[in-house]
Amino acid sequence: MSNVANPFGQVLVALVTPFTSDGEVDWPGVEKHIDDVINAGADGIVVTGTTGETSTLTDPEKLRLVEIGKSVSAGRAKIITGGGSNETAHAIDLYRQSEKAGADGVMIVTPYYNKPTQAGILTHFRMIADATDLPVILYDIPGRTGVEIKYETILRAAKHPNILAVKDAKGDFSEVSRVLNQTDLLYFSGDDANALPHLSIGAAGLIGVTANIAATPYRQIVDAVNAGDLTAATAAHKQLEPLVRAVMTHVPGTVAAKYILHGLGRIGSPRVRLPLVGPEEWEAAQIEDEIDLVRNIPGVDFSNFRPDRNAAAGGALPKVHGTTR
Numbered sequence: 001m002s003n004v005a006n007p008f009g010q011v012l013v014a015l016v017t018p019f020t021s022d023g024e025v026d027w028p029g030v031e032k033h034i035d036d037v038i039n040a041g042a043d044g045i046v047v048t049g050t051t052g053e054t055s056t057l058t059d060p061e062k063l064r065l066v067e068i069g070k071s072v073s074a075g076r077a078k079i080i081t082g083g084g085s086n087e088t089a090h091a092i093d094l095y096r097q098s099e100k101a102g103a104d105g106v107m108i109v110t111p112y113y114n115k116p117t118q119a120g121i122l123t124h125f126r127m128i129a130d131a132t133d134l135p136v137i138l139y140d141i142p143g144r145t146g147v148e149i150k151y152e153t154i155l156r157a158a159k160h161p162n163i164l165a166v167k168d169a170k171g172d173f174s175e176v177s178r179v180l181n182q183t184d185l186l187y188f189s190g191d192d193a194n195a196l197p198h199l200s201i202g203a204a205g206l207i208g209v210t211a212n213i214a215a216t217p218y219r220q221i222v223d224a225v226n227a228g229d230l231t232a233a234t235a236a237h238k239q240l241e242p243l244v245r246a247v248m249t250h251v252p253g254t255v256a257a258k259y260i261l262h263g264l265g266r267i268g269s270p271r272v273r274l275p276l277v278g279p280e281e282w283e284a285a286q287i288e289d290e291i292d293l294v295r296n297i298p299g300v301d302f303s304n305f306r307p308d309r310n311a312a313a314g315g316a317l318p319k320v321h322g323t324t325r
């Protein structure tokens with residue numbers, strides 16, 4: 001594990017953005033959900049990330065999410081703003097505004113769709129890191145962006161004083177070990193199923209989707225790893241496995257997490273914004289079958305799970321939310 005002080009927290013929730021049934025942001029629901037996950041053990045909240053549906057949030061919505069996160073957390077958890085943009089100038093502007101809104105850190109995703117070279121990726125990261133005083137997490141998720149951050153690029157980026165961490169959703173554990181050996185970067189697991197394996201080789205924490213539903217066992221895993229108790233960490237990891245499968249396997253994690261949270265009565269609607277849609281009947285059935293296997297997860301009473309397929313059906317909205325700016 002890096003010797004650099006961790007300014008982000010260890011149990012970070014990749015926060016869903018609760019919507020009303022007509023697709024508007026449910027601001028009271030956002031406040032409640034942030035408070036819920038912090039009370040369950042989260043010490044970091046990533047708003048406006050992939051799970052928060054950043055692609056279909058407007059910039060004013062993104063900034064208000066930072067402001068609300070900062071207000072609700074009241075110092076109990078760090079507020080990290082994710083998402084950014086594949087346009088460097090737009091990303092710089094958004095992160096500067098997020099800093100003014102109170103963000104504690106920024107998470108910069110690899111530019112998507114453009115498919116830049118590694119030189120372009122590195123320049124994008126450096127220019128954004130130059131434009132803010134906030135600590136930076138690089139987000140390596142080639143499955144969504146189309147390009148990975150190469151090992152050599154990570155080493156070069158690590159020399160920037162504001163770039164302190166990487167969220168790894170690539171799953172190359174040998175590369176993680178290599179970077180941890182050669183830099184002071186903090187690593188965060190970006191794959192819910194691999195949180196414990198990442199932590200066991202020196203990751204500083206996790207940024208999880210399933211933690212929207214069950215942050216407490218992730219807190220137990222991290223605390224156990226910190227204490228050197230692999231047996232306890234493994235027990236919590238096994239306990240979570242069916243829930244992770246329910247959230248991350250059948251539909252996009254955002255869709256499944258909202259479906260389950262709504263079924264538990266923790267958010268008012270399972271709606272997502274197009275082009276995401278709610279689970280189809282057969283997908284909902286698969287999620288529910290996995291939930292039937294979940295047992296005794298602390299902080300979550302699955303006996304109260306009452307899924308509503310009608311509320312999630314299709315996910316189509318009566319209006320389309322236009323520009324992201």
